[in-house]
Amino acid sequence: MEFTNKTVVITGGAGGIGFALAALLSAKGAKVAIADLDAEAVQTAAAHIGCLGIPCDVTDESRVQSLVTSVSEKLGEIDIYVSNAGVFHGQPDHAASATDDVWMRNWSVHVMAHVYAARALLPQMLKRGSGYFINVTSAAGLLNQIGDAAYSATKQAAVSFAESLAITHGDAGIGVSVVCPQYVATPLIGLQDADAQTQPGLLTAEQVAESILKGVEAGQFRILPHPEVARFAEMRAQNHDGWIEGMQRLRAKSLAKLGAERVAELYRIL
Template sequence: MKVAGKVAIVTGGGAGIGGAIARALAEGGARVVVADLDAAAAQTVAGKINADHPASAAAVGADVADADAIRGLIALAEKEFGPVDMYFANAGITGAPGLEADETAWDRSIDVNLRAHIRAAQQLVPGWVERGEGYFVSTASAAGLLTQIGSATYAVTKHAAVGFAEWLGVTYGDRGVRVSCLCPQGVNTKLLFPDESEGDGLGAAAAKAVTSAGEVLEPAQVAADVLAAVEDERFLILPHPQVLDMYRRKGADYDRWLRGMRRYQAKLLEQE
């Protein structure tokens, strides 16, 4: 799909990968609603886009795990730019390590990392089927294909996000709805490198696992990979190509892979 002339919504668009995707879309000729829990951050991204590409972006502060908030994003996009053609479900959170996450933490992770995708698809896909065209891009993680050392909530919900994206592609791929799933490893964002005052990162062992597994990419590079995949209508987006090799080794011998992951985890914990 060509992005020029399309209307897109990007969640988690106030920084990092989401902000870079929003800018790349505008540079490609799309009009973008930038959504983020941090309204000021979303406004900053939209303001910079509009400075270079006038009337190309709108910003809104929203909890995109909430169905009513998603409904509001769609209404804003339609009012400002027209019917939504593309939805980038990019917002995500990590979680406490081990089994320490309580019911509230699990519910929040499931809501943000999975149900936010489901709720957006429920509102958009029927209209796309009627129009014969639409594009849903899910930001999952390499953790959704492999796993995440440390945070169970992150590993489980990212696996679920991949599964939902696969299901969307299978169910609606022959009805005009295109689906891509982004599964990066290390990206230079607050998720990997949080501010010292914030406790929303992956945690020391998990962050070390990610940074030692390969190159830490800049968000703009990941965004370029996303738009290239959208243009080619490719499902799996792997900015770190080695993830595919790891995924193949996992599938070829699951028990060997699990043993290797346990050894890797023990090594990382020894270094703390």
């Protein structure tokens, strides 16, 4: 895929992977709009990149529809929609200990935001026979995030929805990529680019953005900025019991080094 003159929307675009991706796409000649819940941050980020910035709560379907309408009017029909917004809360105790509000927030941001985007865009994309969805999920969508059951469950649902989009509409000219990074130095988990220099398991947001563009250019469905995730997913598929046992040992290691309150911060010890 070529990005020059393509109209691209990126949610969660005020920082992290979304911001890095917007900057790279703008440099490649795309017409970029970034959206974010933080109205002030999205305007600051848009001014820095030189793109359109629109405040949007992706958990509100009417706001997503308004985002699509606004971008289409200002930049032209949307060619690529990057559903990138995410949340990360962790859980206070056992696997079901997060509140209903946290579970529903994860569900709304990690699953329904993708659904709302597809509802808003599929009719016009199918009519013209082209369009591309890039759904940024997580390695947790293929594996599991220790210490955050809500995050893991909803990221796995997001991967499944991306598969449904590809299966149902791939032969109608609709491209789909699902991005499953492992640990990325972003504000979402309280890390910066400098942290990636000292922790080999971490990638910078720009490194992930570059991986996404290469994957989309190659027409890949599953994009793995951390290639080792493919091996872990294969191990899980071939021997699920053994994989669970390995994850239990990894959780015990995280508990011993970080304590129960920070068990979800496993990336700090990898």
